[in-house]
Amino acid sequence: MSGPAPAVRAGAGVGRVLRSGLLVLGLPAVLLTAWWVLTDGSTSYFNPPLRTIVGTFGETWFGSPFAESRFVQDVIPSVLRLLAGYGIALVAGIVLGVAIGSSRALRAYAEPVLEFFRAIPPPVMVPILMLFLGIGTSMKIVVIATGCLWPILLNTVEGVRGLDPVLRDTARAYRLGRVATVRHLVLRGASPQIVTGARQALSIGIILMVISEMFAAKDGLGFSIVQFQRSFAIPEMWSGVILLGVVGVLLSLVFRAVTNAVLSWYLGYRQSQHGGA
Amino acid sequence: MPAWALGGAGVATLLVVVELVPRLGIVDARYLPPTSQILGALAERLGRAELWTALGQTLTTWFTGLAIALVAGVVLGVVIGSVPWLRAVTASTIEFLRPVPSVALIPVAILLYGTGMASTLLLVVYASFWQVLVQVLSGVQDVDPVASDTARSYRFSPLTRIRTLVWPTTLPYAMTGLRLAASVALILTVTGELLIGTPGIGRLLGVAQSSGAVASMYAYVVVAGLLGVAVNLVARALERRTLFWHPSVRGEAAA
Numbered sequence: 001m002s003g004p005a006p007a008v009r010a011g012a013g014v015g016r017v018l019r020s021g022l023l024v025l026g027l028p029a030v031l032l033t034a035w036w037v038l039t040d041g042s043t044s045y046f047n048p049p050l051r052t053i054v055g056t057f058g059e060t061w062f063g064s065p066f067a068e069s070r071f072v073q074d075v076i077p078s079v080l081r082l083l084a085g086y087g088i089a090l091v092a093g094i095v096l097g098v099a100i101g102s103s104r105a106l107r108a109y110a111e112p113v114l115e116f117f118r119a120i121p122p123p124v125m126v127p128i129l130m131l132f133l134g135i136g137t138s139m140k141i142v143v144i145a146t147g148c149l150w151p152i153l154l155n156t157v158e159g160v161r162g163l164d165p166v167l168r169d170t171a172r173a174y175r176l177g178r179v180a181t182v183r184h185l186v187l188r189g190a191s192p193q194i195v196t197g198a199r200q201a202l203s204i205g206i207i208l209m210v211i212s213e214m215f216a217a218k219d220g221l222g223f224s225i226v227q228f229q230r231s232f233a234i235p236e237m238w239s240g241v242i243l244l245g246v247v248g249v250l251l252s253l254v255f256r257a258v259t260n261a262v263l264s265w266y267l268g269y270r271q272s273q274h275g276g277a
Numbered sequence: 278m279p280a281w282a283l284g285g286a287g288v289a290t291l292l293v294v295v296e297l298v299p300r301l302g303i304v305d306a307r308y309l310p311p312t313s314q315i316l317g318a319l320a321e322r323l324g325r326a327e328l329w330t331a332l333g334q335t336l337t338t339w340f341t342g343l344a345i346a347l348v349a350g351v352v353l354g355v356v357i358g359s360v361p362w363l364r365a366v367t368a369s370t371i372e373f374l375r376p377v378p379s380v381a382l383i384p385v386a387i388l389l390y391g392t393g394m395a396s397t398l399l400l401v402v403y404a405s406f407w408q409v410l411v412q413v414l415s416g417v418q419d420v421d422p423v424a425s426d427t428a429r430s431y432r433f434s435p436l437t438r439i440r441t442l443v444w445p446t447t448l449p450y451a452m453t454g455l456r457l458a459a460s461v462a463l464i465l466t467v468t469g470e471l472l473i474g475t476p477g478i479g480r481l482l483g484v485a486q487s488s489g490a491v492a493s494m495y496a497y498v499v500v501a502g503l504l505g506v507a508v509n510l511v512a513r514a515l516e517r518r519t520l521f522w523h524p525s526v527r528g529e530a531a532a
Contacts (some may be wrong), residue, residue, distance in 0.1 A: 001349055013422070023365045023366055023368070023460070024368075024369040025369070027366050027367060027369065027370045027375065028365060028369060028370055031370065046388045046389065062358060067493075105278075105283060108278075108280040108283035108284055108287075109283045109284065109286060109287040109290075110287050111287070112284040112285075112287055112288050113287045113288055113290075113291050115506060115509070116288075116503075116506055117502070118505075119460070119502050119503075119504075119505025119506040119508070119509055120501055120502035120505055121463055121464040121466075121467040121468070121501055121505060122464065123464065123467055123468040123471055123472075123479075124391070124467055124471065124479065124482055124497070124498050124501050125498070126403065126471075126492060127471075127483070127486040127494060128495070128498060131308045131309075131491065132308050132309075202456075204464070205380070206376075206378045206380075207378055207379070207380050207464070210378060210380040210381070210383075211380060211468060211471075211472065213471075214380075214383070214472055222380070223310075225381070225384055226383075226384060228384070229384035229387065234388070237384050237385075237388075238385075240384075241360060241381045241382070241384065241385060244377075244378060244381040245377035245378070245381055248376040248377050248378045248381075249373055249376050249377065251376070252376035253373075262498050
């Protein structure tokens with residue numbers, strides 16, 4: 001293929017970057033501007049101007065001294081609890097899922113019970129767990145872990161069950177040890193399904209992080225937002241809603257980066273199967 | 278042993294363990310009453326109109342929210358997915374708004390709508406809308422390019438194109454979206470009832486909690502779980518029924 005002259009191509013490259021930048025930022029910019037302009041003269045109590053919300057944002061969350069700001073006192077503990085609960089669910093879900101998925105009898109035995117536990121909307125477990133654990137940090141971590149466990153567990157079971165039998169037989173024929181089989185065959189082969197479960201679990205985890213703090217807490221992002229709402233500090237409440245949204249988006253970006261690294265072999269494989277589509 | 282018998286044994290094990298653990302004093306019976314008491318409380322509740330009214334309210338909120346999210350998600354998904362520039366322009370906004378946790382809207386909903394059904398509906402619609410939209414968008418993108426070109430050379434009108442080409446490709450994706458959205462919508466319905474106080478099963482649970490009726494709390498959790506199982510089963514049956522012509526379902530039946 002004879003491409004265009006280099007100078008032209010460079011120009012087209014710059015144009016393309018500009019164009020994609022415009023595509024990515026265009027609509028958000030329009031929406032934010034619309035919000036800003038439409039609410040600018042707003043005197044509505046519940047719907048303060050975006051200017052006011054942005055104005056209170058820094059002071060509300062990053063007030064000085066930094067070590068005593070709400071960001072350090074509330075946001076970071078929330079996120080750490082989320083990560084702790086999510087991590088527990090991830091480990092427990094994968095270990096149990098591999099065990100249950102590898103045995104047909106165990107799967108048949110456990111499946112109806114697991115389906116039932118998965119179907120319980122996780123927020124209803126909060127009042128139950130409060131009985132056992134009070135309202136402290138451990139309750140919140142356990143709430144997040146029990147909510148995140150089911151999607152990871154059941155997807156791992158599905159993934160292990162769906163392993164290519166030829167690969168399984170090959171591993172057996174080569175007399176791969178138990179540990180090596182689990183590591184190279186089972187976990188690898190089930191990882192696309194595990195990631196699907198982990199993604200569902202992450203959004204449930206964020207929901208539970210907030211809910212567990214709305215019930216009863218002394219600190220945390222969800223707690224702060226509810227406190228603002230109850231004391232009718234409306235601009236501060238809006239700034240909390242926005243911050244919570246940003247936390248959700250950041251976590252999903254991190255999740256995507258991690259899964260792209262974990263699943264790079266799979267994505268490449270699928271791309272080759274689909275003819276580069 | 279056939280699978281159903283093993284499954285039954287699993288359920289029986291759970292019931293026996295929950296009966297024995299508090300009776301043997303491993304866990305305080307004030308925190309976890311034995312199975313017999315939970316089922317007793319459940320049976321007693323089943324005889325009262327209160328539970329059935331609440332169940333109806335929960336289902337109404339759930340269904341209304343899901344229906345709004347489904348219609349909006351499918352219509353917007355097909356429109357945005359079919360128009361390349363619209364898709365390109367909205368991609369970043371969708372990617373940003375989708376992970377925003379819907380519970381962030383709870384305080385906003387309370388301020389705007391009070392504690393009525395509308396508050397919870399807002400959460401339910403917001404959470405389930407994205408599930409449907411994202412699935413429909415990937416479905417529309419999945420249209421076979423050859424079929425698409427064929428439709429163009431036959432000069433299909435946009436409506437015919439959507440009806441005969443885009444819709445059959447998108448339907449399996451939309452059904453997946455519906456299945457995911459159905460369980461997310463139930464989670465958010467119960468959350469709204471529990472935290473905002475919208476009438477329904479969640480609020481009954483909250484009332485039982487504040488009055489210290491532990492066995493009733495467990496009874497409502499069981500009801501919520503069974504409701505969830507029913508929602509999953511119905512969604513899966515609907516998926517199989519709607520897609521009886523699709524290779525994924527036909528293959529499953531043959532296997």
